[in-house]
Amino acid sequence: MDPGIDDAWALVVASGVATVQGVSTVAGNVPLSNTFGNAQRILEVLDRAKIPIYPGASNPLLGPLITAKAFHGEFGLGQWRGREVDIPPDQLRVWTHWAALCADLKTTHLIATGPLTNLATALLAHPQLANAWASVTVMCGALPGSQIDKAQEFNVYVDPHAADIVFHWTQHLQLIGINVAHKAVIPLSDLKRLESYSRVGTMLSQMLGYYSQRSRGEGGNPTAFPIDDVVAVAAVLQPDLFSWEELPLAVVREGPLRGTVVLSPVDLKRPPIKVAVNVNASAFRDWLWQSMDAAYGVPGTPTPNEIQS
Numbered sequence: 360m361d362p363g364i365d366d367a368w369a370l371v372v373a374s375g376v377a378t379v380q381g382v383s384t385v386a387g388n389v390p391l392s393n394t395f396g397n398a399q400r401i402l403e404v405l406d407r408a409k410i411p412i413y414p415g416a417s418n419p420l421l422g423p424l425i426t427a428k429a430f431h432g433e434f435g436l437g438q439w440r441g442r443e444v445d446i447p448p449d450q451l452r453v454w455t456h457w458a459a460l461c462a463d464l465k466t467t468h469l470i471a472t473g474p475l476t477n478l479a480t481a482l483l484a485h486p487q488l489a490n491a492w493a494s495v496t497v498m499c500g501a502l503p504g505s506q507i508d509k510a511q512e513f514n515v516y517v518d519p520h521a522a523d524i525v526f527h528w529t530q531h532l533q534l535i536g537i538n539v540a541h542k543a544v545i546p547l548s549d550l551k552r553l554e555s556y557s558r559v560g561t562m563l564s565q566m567l568g569y570y571s572q573r574s575r576g577e578g579g580n581p582t583a584f585p586i587d588d589v590v591a592v593a594a595v596l597q598p599d600l601f602s603w604e605e606l607p608l609a610v611v612r613e614g615p616l617r618g619t620v621v622l623s624p625v626d627l628k629r630p631p632i633k634v635a636v637n638v639n640a641s642a643f644r645d646w647l648w649q650s651m652d653a654a655y656g657v658p659g660t661p662t663p664n665e666i667q668s
């Protein structure tokens with residue numbers, strides 16, 4: 360992840376209704392020193408400071424880092440003060456940690472909500488990781504031919520080479536593209552619901568008050584805003600909210616179409632990727648607020664699965 364405000368909400372939701380075994384951060388929305396320190400601060404507010412955080416890459420595989428400070432603020436979390444950490448050069452990086460865990464990841468789901476530099480680096484250094492996780496979900500790119508409101512999605516644009524490596528090697532991969540994430544938007548009027556979640560709600564209010572004003576209208580509705588990375592968490596916890604197609608994918612890595620996701624040439628023999636085609640936006644929104652109520656609202660509120668059963 361590259362917290363980043365929608366990454367932060369994704370971590371809040373995942374920590375509230377699932378078991379987060381670890382976090383790794385990558386340079387993206389803001390530099391690695393900010394994404395790493397921000398992840399620390401978010402887990403502290405969630406009373407989950409024991410969850411290990413591993414730093415990853417400071418830059419994309421090739422070329423300079425492009426940040427998204429215009430959307431996430433100078434330090435990455437809008438009006439909520441995160442943290443900036445000077446990471447010691449010898450600090451264990453996430454790909455070394457993943458390689459050590461490799462045989463024990465079969466029941467773990469990896470969710471990537473930033474540029475895919477960490478995962479690509481891991482796959483190149485430790486190819487056995489290609490089939491290690493129960494599933495890998497990436498918020499990245501878009502269903503080929505579907506990109507109506509964005510020529511390129513940020514995560515794949517920042518590191519197109521990493522995304523292409525991940526699409527080439529990873530087994531059990533599913534992709535949430537901007538075409539679907541921008542359908543699962545949240546009305547600005549929903550933001551008042553954050554007031555019922557005490558200090559977690561205060562943190563999210565200061566982040567989302569900033570982010571919603573800069574991203575509103577991205578899904579086509581000027582009174583709503585996207586939370587792309589939270590949709591990736593829903594794809595793992597509530598896959599039935601989505602419809603899927605299986606396609607081998609590639610990435611345009613250079614030139615004016617850099618970062619565009621296309622169908623992979625057949626001769627590359629790439630594994631099919633489960634690509635989200637559509638989402639039940641109202642059911643996603645219900646799941647999100649039921650999850651927040653269960654995890655951070657009035658004690659005893661049933662979780663979405665308890666409500667469904």
Ligand code: RIB
Binds near residue numbers: 361364365366498
């Ligand atoms: O394009 C949306 C993605 O880019 C999200 O992950 C957001 O956090 C930014 O990283």
Ligand code: CA
Binds near residue numbers: 388588
């Ligand atoms: Ca992100």
